Amino acid sequence: MFVINCPFCGERDQSEFSSGGEAHIIRPKQPTELSDDQWAEYLFMRKNIKGVQFERWNHAHGCRKWFNMIRDTSNDKIHAIYKMGEKPPIV
Amino acid sequence: MSKELRVNSKYIDQTTRIPFKFNGKTFYGFKGDTLASALLSNNVHLVGRSFKYHRPRGIMTCGSEEPNAIVQVSNDPSLTEPNVRATEIELYEGLEANSQNCWPSVNFDIGGINNFLSPFLPAGFYYKTFMWPASFWEKYEFFIRHSAGLGKAPTKPDPNIYDHQYAHCDVLVIGGGISGVIAAKLSAEKKLNTILLDDKKDLGGVSIYNNDDNFKINDQNVSKWLSNEIENLKKYPNLSIKTRTSLAAFHGYNYLLARENLTDHLNVNDRKDKIRQRLWKIRAKKVVIATGAIERPLIFNNNDRPGILLSSSIKKYIDYYGVKCGTKISIFTSNDSAYETVLSLYKNGVKINSIIDIRDKSESLIVKKVQDIGIKIYWKHTVVNTKGYKRINSVELMKLNEKGTGVIGDKINESCDCLGISGGWTPMVHLFTQSGGKLEFNRIDNMFIPDENKSPSEQISVGSCNGDLELDDIIKKTNLKTKEFLDINTSIFDSLKIQNSKEKNKKNIWLLPSDKALGKTKPFLDFQNDSTAKDVKLALREGFKSIEHVKRYTTTGMGTDQGKLSNMHALGIIADTTGTNMGELGTTTFRPPFTPLTFGAIVGRNVGQFFDHTRYSAMHNWHETNGAKFENVGQWKRPWYYPKNKESMHEAVQRESKAARDSAGILDASTLGKIDIQGTDASEFLNRVYTNAWSKLQIGKCRYGLMLNEDGMVYDDGVTTRLGENHYIMTTTTGGAANVLNKLEDYLQTEWPELDVYLTTVTDHFSTISICGPNSKKIVNKMIPDLDLSDQNFPHMSFKNSSINGVRCRVMRISFTGEHSYEINIQSNYAKNVWEMSMEAGKEYNITPYGTETMHLLRAEKGFIITGQDTDGTLTPVDLQMDWIVSKKKYDFIGKRSLYRSDTIREDRKQLVGLITEDPNEVLEEGAQIVEDLNKKPIEMLGHVTSSYFSPNLNKSIALAVVVSGKNLRGKKLFVPMENKNINVTITDTVFYDKENKRLNA
């Protein structure tokens, strides 16, 4: 069980958060112009990395804000947390 | 209690005799005994039968690693507990314990026949035999269930209280033996907020009863020195000591669970109203693991007889509990530590027959002392067999050959009533690996120890769990490591003078040879699961290579003790047989809990009414008073129907449905989700989340909306009302409210942060009273006379601000029944009052309260869907024949692009249709399958019934269903096959009642 440093609230127990999958997948601005394959790429394809992964998290039982996290899935080490819209820090 | 088997012990209160029952017979022990020590003092060794062969088994250890002495505690159907280790039960008045896994009794066990059948019960026997023929499985299952199984579950609810508590600390020290005490003291001295846990009733571990003059700290006996240190610990206000507390799990980020036993040691009568167990949820900045080591058995033929114990356990029974495990004891060892046991026994006047040592010799001080006493030592010998069915009565030994791979010479017979075995030590690395740590193999001592370079969090392992087994090593290294870990310069333990008389000299043979072929012997590895060295070798021959596979195939290490005694030997035998290095082989995974946890401790207070939240509407009391039956909808209790005069559900629903269409019905719709949406981009936001267009909706108007997932599937629906230029109120389904809000927040925060929109849940703030039927207008008019209800001023799908008795309310003219109807939304604290006013105003029109069942029926008559009942996350609006609500003009909305993926445009998707039965009285079962051809095999299923009712307004059965290509099958006759008959049905339109929607304005 991690301790997550919510950028709005500070350190809280993982039980207050929910994970929202891979980060930095941007919803296409013009979906109608995409082929089925391109749309499927956005809709279904997700990486599942053993190692450093960019993830979305939500402080669901707290401030309810979304933010991004860089986490190593092999040892659960959290390398960085940054707000939505911010550039990922280099780790 | 046998006087001959008791000696004095200062750790046991020998003035307080405690009666207890074992297998129905009354025995006596002393305060301070465990069930195991008390039984041994009564000369009871035989306590159970083994799992597979039903061999007699005795107490083997004195701790949590006990594989044999697992008992069922208490005969009370609500308190009885299986699989409790007799070595961990502190004796109390009222204790009733029974052997498990034997029938009819431990002394005469019918399953013991398996022992003689054992050549036919090799590894994987169950897998191989019971798999074929498949039709026999039920018979096999019966046999297995009756002959196997560990203990009985309670049959009544547990009346005990369990608790959960959080703790945060700088340093958590796990284990109160000598190294844990040293670490805790250093931490406390450094003013760190420290918690020290130990699973026993007192601190001190094995050193607390070490009064052997061969071991000294600062010229004091170890026991005396340690007692003083423990006494000293009590003066630190920043150190909290928790005994009877065992660490169950070590998770990432130093999050640990520990179970504290609070009443299990008390006399039964003293337990009332006390918390039985507390589960501690600990978040520690730093963790010191000091869990010690457990002694290994030796693996030789018939090493499982009652009377065979770990040598260190025999030592604890004599030194700590004051109990002799036998009167003629032999010792079988591979190392020096068994000689400590010999000296303790000798000091207490117990006869030691002989020592069998597989080593060539040992030059240590402690061995010399034993030799000086004159005890016979058989160097370089091994036990090749033991005898005695219910209790060991002799051992047979032979000389080992040069390599230790076979035996030579003559067989020697030694009689004994107890055999102490010592195969060296296994560090308790379980918690380290649970936390994600990796182990390294120490080839000299043949043990896995924590790899300090691969420590997953702020933690250290100290003492024998780190592989430091000798007193001087333990103290010096614990001191050094803790100092470094806690950033301490000088310590009070820096200059201790330590005397140790043992040497590390050890010989390691994982599987000891016998004069008989392996196939003719029974060298047990896992005592609880009855797997032998033979089984492991068989598994290897059959091609299993991975240790995880061998474990599952032979069940080695899969008992409630998780193979604490057996895993190392299994690994060793695999390594030897396959010629692999043990370090490369790795270990099996140690999973939490370290020792079994009760369900009570896991759930804590979250039982009964505290298991989950229950949500009640503001009118709940009224519903209750008026006889409503309730239905769970998510966490909500919703009125299901209101039976009158002992009506059945069917009768009540028929009456309610008819009343709602004939005159007036009233529904508590408060549980629908309500989201307040404000901001200059609110209209644009709705455009993006709903399939239809919202920009042109006038203020004061309502609109039905369908929300999709990005994959094009229907997610939720509801009516949204425009309250002002930049202000809407959205309603969602009852069950979907929280998810819809989360989804909308997700899009707002992550995809469209540029939109000026704010979402607030107001589900609980407003209550909703829905009044429908041809007389609804008259009723609302009576309640709010100054509100102009004319169709011109207040048409269908519009909204008015109003007030009732001075309380502001929102009135919407929307309908889920197809009838002329109004929804009154009012602040929840006035809602019950307004509900009662509505009942009063509607009295002359026979206003009838109806529940969710009638609501479902009425909407089904109109063909309105319920998301989650008629949809299941695989249906698009087109599948639902709701193309009309999907905007063709809007450039984008959530899910739009998915509506013309190659899969979603298929014509042969399942589509929503109506169904009528040939026999109008036949009501279909929801979920029933629909087929066209009854003779085709395998039968092709075209779809299923999603909603089905008997409509009192149409006087016939109606149903909604999803059917492949259903859109084009109107009029088609199909079948719904049931267990005893096939029901003839016809596909129809989804709207059964008032197809022209005339009643909306009636």
Ligand SMILES: [Zn+2]
């Ligand atoms: Zn937060």
